[in-house]
Structures are given as structure tokens and as C-alpha cells.
Amino acid sequence: MQPTSLDTVLAAFNWRYATKKFDPSRKIPAANWSALEQAMTLAPSSFGLQPWRFVVVNDPQVRAKLREVSYGQPQITDASHMVVFARRTKLNADDIGRHIARIAEVQNIPLASLESTRTMMVGSMTSRADADLNAWAGRQLYIALGFFLSAAALAGIDACPMEGFESPKYDQILRLDREGYQATAVATAGYRAADDAFAGKAKVRFGQEDSIRHV
Amino acid sequence: MQPTSLDTVLAAFNWRYATKKFDPSRKIPAANWSALEQAMTLAPSSFGLQPWRFVVVNDPQVRAKLREVSYGQPQITDASHMVVFARRTKLNADDIGRHIARIAEVQNIPLASLESTRTMMVGSMTSRADADLNAWAGRQLYIALGFFLSAAALAGIDACPMEGFESPKYDQILRLDREGYQATAVATAGYRAADDAFAGKAKVRFGQEDSIRHV
Numbered sequence: 001m002q003p004t005s006l007d008t009v010l011a012a013f014n015w016r017y018a019t020k021k022f023d024p025s026r027k028i029p030a031a032n033w034s035a036l037e038q039a040m041t042l043a044p045s046s047f048g049l050q051p052w053r054f055v056v057v058n059d060p061q062v063r064a065k066l067r068e069v070s071y072g073q074p075q076i077t078d079a080s081h082m083v084v085f086a087r088r089t090k091l092n093a094d095d096i097g098r099h100i101a102r103i104a105e106v107q108n109i110p111l112a113s114l115e116s117t118r119t120m121m122v123g124s125m126t127s128r129a130d131a132d133l134n135a136w137a138g139r140q141l142y143i144a145l146g147f148f149l150s151a152a153a154l155a156g157i158d159a160c161p162m163e164g165f166e167s168p169k170y171d172q173i174l175r176l177d178r179e180g181y182q183a184t185a186v187a188t189a190g191y192r193a194a195d196d197a198f199a200g201k202a203k204v205r206f207g208q209e210d211s212i213r214h215v
Numbered sequence: 216m217q218p219t220s221l222d223t224v225l226a227a228f229n230w231r232y233a234t235k236k237f238d239p240s241r242k243i244p245a246a247n248w249s250a251l252e253q254a255m256t257l258a259p260s261s262f263g264l265q266p267w268r269f270v271v272v273n274d275p276q277v278r279a280k281l282r283e284v285s286y287g288q289p290q291i292t293d294a295s296h297m298v299v300f301a302r303r304t305k306l307n308a309d310d311i312g313r314h315i316a317r318i319a320e321v322q323n324i325p326l327a328s329l330e331s332t333r334t335m336m337v338g339s340m341t342s343r344a345d346a347d348l349n350a351w352a353g354r355q356l357y358i359a360l361g362f363f364l365s366a367a368a369l370a371g372i373d374a375c376p377m378e379g380f381e382s383p384k385y386d387q388i389l390r391l392d393r394e395g396y397q398a399t400a401v402a403t404a405g406y407r408a409a410d411d412a413f414a415g416k417a418k419v420r421f422g423q424e425d426s427i428r429h430v
Contacts, residue, residue, distance in 0.1 A: 099421075135350035140357070146258060146364075147365055155224065204314075204318045204322065
């Protein structure tokens with residue numbers, strides 16, 4: 001693995017901003033989009049459980065419907081691509097079993113050798129209250145959101161992370177509720193319009209002395 | 216901004232793994248660590264509110280104490296660096312006021328021109344139940360965790376994201392509770408030991424057809 005300099009990484013993180021106006025004529029090349037899909041699935045999660053589903057919405061009619069329940073925000077229809085980050089609600093022992101089976105498959109080891117791991121994970125996760133488990137899944141999901149946004153920025157692809165939408169209506173439109181998932185964030189991605197007024201604004205962050213404490 | 220190829224990004228994301236055994240003799244150079252600190256503060260958050268604090272723990276005695284309440288996991292003391300990701304609990308109107316004041320300062324605009332933005336944010340955030348607000352802050356925090364882990368991986372720096380610690384005890388030891396923050400995740404960072412058995416294991420992720428749906 002050839003390291004990238006942290007100056008390059010910081011330049012990308014400084015370059016990105018929550019794009020409010022996309023150029024609807026510019027599309028992310030298919031190979032790049034495919035790489036961004038891989039980037040989000042490579043995000044780590046607690047116990048590796050990946051309590052998430054990513055819904056990439058390409059159908060213009062569905063995008064139009066989603067925009068209606070996203071306070072009309074134009075990114076939903078104008079961005080080249082859009083992905084809904086959905087968390088697993090009420091993760092259960094079957095989800096853990098599925099993960100354990102996947103470990104056995106990928107690492108080519110006997111399922112039986114993972115029994116104590118499975119029992120430990122089931123004990124740890126199912127002892128949590130539903131609300132805690134749901135909050136936990138939401139946090140893991142946002143690591144994937146971070147990986148997606150990082151990867152896009154590095155590649156010079158604009159994106160806008162969004163929470164301003166009616167989540168239960170997304171769940172209905174995308175049939176996420178019946179599958180046990182909950183739309184929690186959206187990322188639209190593509191290329192900024194030349195006249196997006198937000199592109200030129202200085203990035204606002206608290207000073208490092210306010211955000212970081214050294215002990 | 217010079218884009219980085221997505222092949223390079225994916226190579227880094229595939230290279231990284233949750234490092235279980237660090238080489239205690241290898242330290243991250245100060246300039247690189249400083250860049251990683253910047254990387255996490257550059258993460259986006261809902262409304263830009265940055266409901267987080269990052270506690271970088273360098274004091275070996277404090278690290279030893281934290282290890283005791285982290286199920287003895289050796290990364291806590293052996294990694295070159297360690298950062299505690301803490302979320303803001305019960306974000307309030309003062310936090311929003313502080314953010315608004317920072318916008319005015321950074322973008323050099325009159326505070327009064329941001330009054331409607333402030334009112335909107337206060338209305339949106341303070342209408343939420345405490346548990347929701349707390350869960351929301353936790354999710355934002357994990358975007359920053361994602362930015363940190365991405366940046367480290369790209370630079371060839373190993374890291375281990377961890378939730379396996381007694382959060383209330385961290386809050387006491389680091390005096391986070393009295394400041395209105397809650398330790399939620401830890402990232403240890405440094406360089407893998409040559410004999411970390413986990414380094415050679417195949418990365419386990421569900422197939423893309425299981426994680427991603429196209430509509």
C-alpha cells in the first residue's frame with residue numbers, strides 16, 4: 001500500500017463542503033461510483049456487524065418522490081448520485097449468525113470454531129435495550145457515511161450529507177421498514193454547480209483548542 | 216486540490232484493519248499526529264454543530280488507568296497515540312449560540328444576520344427528546360471517527376476503533392461528565408506489531424449485493 005501524504009488528505013477534507021447546488025448535467029463515471037460503493041462497505045463497525053443497508057437511488061421518479069419528503073431540497077434530484085444510509089433496527093441473533101457464517105466463509109474456517117464468538121456477540125448485543133441498540137446501529141452507520149464522504153472528497157467528487165428528510169416516508173417509499181431498516185442519512189454526490197454560493201464560504205469549525213483536549 | 220485516485224483510497228481502506236497488537240516502540244511523528252487531529256475536526260456534522268470533544272491521552276499513567284477500565288486491552292497502553300471520542304450530552308441553546316458566533320467570526324458577517332438561522336437551529340434541536348439528541352450527537356461523532364480512520368489508513372498509520380470500555384469510568388477519569396460530554400468510542404493509533412495475528416486475516420464484509428440495493 002502506497003501511503004498518501006496527510007497534506008493531500010487535509011487538502012481534500014478542506015476542499016469538500018456540503019454542496020447545496022449540483023450541476024445536473026455532470027455525472028459521476030460508473031467506475032468511480034462503483035469504487036465509492038466499495039468505500040462505504042469497507043467501513044469498520046463494532047464486532048464487524050455492519051448493521052446497515054445502503055440504498056442507491058437512480059430512478060428519477062423515485063428521486064422526485066423522495067425530494068417531496070426532503071423539504072424540496074434540490075440536491076435530491078439534481079445530484080448525479082444519491083445514496084440512503086439506513087441502519088438495522090432491532091439487530092437480532094439471526095443477524096449475528098449471518099455475520100458469523102460470513103466470517104467462516106471468507107476466512108475459510110469451520111463454523112463450529114466461531115461458536116464462542118457468536119455466543120459472546122449475541123450476549124453483548126441482545127442484552128441492550130432496543131433504543132440503545134438502535135442508537136448503536138445509527139452510530140456505526142455514520143462511520144460508513146464518513147468513509148463515503150472521505151473517499152468522495154479525496155477523489156474530487158462533491159457530496160452533501162443530509163438529515164433533513166422525513167425518515168418514515170423514506171422507509172415507506174423504499175420499503176425499508178418491512179425489511180427492518182431505517183433511513184437515517186442521505187448523501188447526494190456529483191459535481192458542484194459553478195454558481196453554488198456555498199462553495200466559496202469559509203469552512204466553519206471551532207478552534208482546535210476548543211475541540212481537542214490533551215491529557 | 217489534486218484528486219487522489221479511488222484505487223489508492225480503496226487500497227488504503229483494504230489495508231487497514233482493527234489493529235490488536237501495536238509495536239510499542241514506534242511512535243507517530245508529531246507532524247503526522249497533528250494532521251490527524253485536524254482531520255477529525257474537519258468532519259462535517261448536522262448543522263455544523265460539532266457536538267463532540269476529542270481527548271488525546273498521552274500521559275502514560277492515565278493510559279494505564281484507562282486500560283484497567285477497557286477490559287485490559289493492550290492497545291490502550293501500547294499504541295503510539297490514543298484519542299477518546301466524546302459526544303456532547305444534552306446539547307443546548309448555548310452550544311448553538313457558540314456555533315453561530317463562530318460562523319460570524321470565521322465568515323466575517325454580522326451576528327444579527329444569523330439570528331433566523333440560530334432560531335431555526337434552536338427550534339430543531341431543543342424540540343428533540345434528550346435520548347434522541349444524545350443519539351444524534353453520537354452519530355455525528357462517528358462521522359469524525361470515520362474521517363480519522365480514513366485519514367490514518369491513507370497515511371499508512373494503523374488504528375483500532377474501540378467501543379469495549381466502561382464509558383462512565385472514562386467520563387470520571389477524564390472529567391468528561393462534569394463538562395457535559397460522554398466518552399463513546401476510542402481510537403488507538405500507531406503501527407502494527409510484526410506478529411499481530413489479525414493483520415493477515417481476510418477482511419470480512421457482506422457481499423455488496425447484500426449491503427447495497429439499487430433502485
